Amino acid sequence: MAEAERGIPTHVAIIMDGNGRWARKRGLPRTAGHAQGAKVVEQILEDADHMGIRYLTVYAFSTENWSRPQPEVKMLMNLLRTYMKTSLAKCAKNNVRIRVIGDKSKLDVDLQKAIAGLEEDTRDNTGIGFQIAINYGARDEMRRAVTKLCEKAKSGALDPASITEETISDSLDTAGIPDPDLLIRTSGEERLSNFLMWQLSYAEFYFTDVAWPDFNKAELEKAVDAYRHRERRMGGLVR
Numbered sequence: 001m002a003e004a005e006r007g008i009p010t011h012v013a014i015i016m017d018g019n020g021r022w023a024r025k026r027g028l029p030r031t032a033g034h035a036q037g038a039k040v041v042e043q044i045l046e047d048a049d050h051m052g053i054r055y056l057t058v059y060a061f062s063t064e065n066w067s068r069p070q071p072e073v074k075m076l077m078n079l080l081r082t083y084m085k086t087s088l089a090k091c092a093k094n095n096v097r098i099r100v101i102g103d104k105s106k107l108d109v110d111l112q113k114a115i116a117g118l119e120e121d122t123r124d125n126t127g128i129g130f131q132i133a134i135n136y137g138a139r140d141e142m143r144r145a146v147t148k149l150c151e152k153a154k155s156g157a158l159d160p161a162s163i164t165e166e167t168i169s170d171s172l173d174t175a176g177i178p179d180p181d182l183l184i185r186t187s188g189e190e191r192l193s194n195f196l197m198w199q200l201s202y203a204e205f206y207f208t209d210v211a212w213p214d215f216n217k218a219e220l221e222k223a224v225d226a227y228r229h230r231e232r233r234m235g236g237l238v239r
């Protein structure tokens with residue numbers, strides 16, 4: 001049976017919150033929470049794949065996160081750098097296709113290169129699509145899309161009257177990827193925090209008190225189960 005028919009969401013997006021609180025509870029530095037969180041990301045990617053989820057998008061670093069203490073920012077960037085440089089073999093083995101969403105132009109050049117390499121090398125993989133949001137903010141993504149469209153219009157390549165919702169979707173960092181069906185946010189907060197605001201228009205939201213470093217396959221299954229038991233209404237029709 002097709003995954004969608006079994007009620008498995010095609011695309012799951014996750015706001016991975018609570019790393020700092022998880023660490024503080026254990027008397028550890030916040031960075032220890034991020035390190036554990038990064039391990040959980042890798043495991044959840046495998047679990048999501050095994051469950052039949054086709055796309056997973058995680059919020060790793062927001063446009064607002066630059067204002068955190070500089071050592072923490074540096075550590076997060078190093079975690080992402082390590083991931084980009086070491087995960088190719090694993091992606092090849094598991095057939096994972098990687099895309100980084102967000103404004104990559106503000107990242108260190110070596111990280112930009114590692115991202116471009118990993119995206120290129122996994123582009124033809126046909127398994128789960130894994131989107132990592134880095135220096136991502138939905139408002140910034142929309143601002144960049146508007147700039148792109150205005151430039152096209154100015155050059156005569158685009159007639160403003162022809163702009164549809166699809167034109168806008170296709171101008172976002174997630175172009176070509178179906179909108180998320182399910183958004184999960186861990187650690188008790190119930191906010192969107194500037195994540196995928198356009199793409200989450202019809203998504204179901206699932207909040208859990210579990211901190212991201214404690215999140216696991218059983219928790220993912222709970223979220224998918226909750227999703228499955230909701231009636232999916234789009235404009236009044238149950239999907």
Ligand code: FPP
Nearest residue numbers: 016017018019020021037038041060083132
């Ligand atoms: C929120 O917790 C979490 C982040 C800002 C960073 C999330 C990043 C990772 C889990 C690493 C990503 C790694 C890969 C490989 C994609 P918080 O620090 O805001 O927690 P708090 O609210 O408890 O302080």
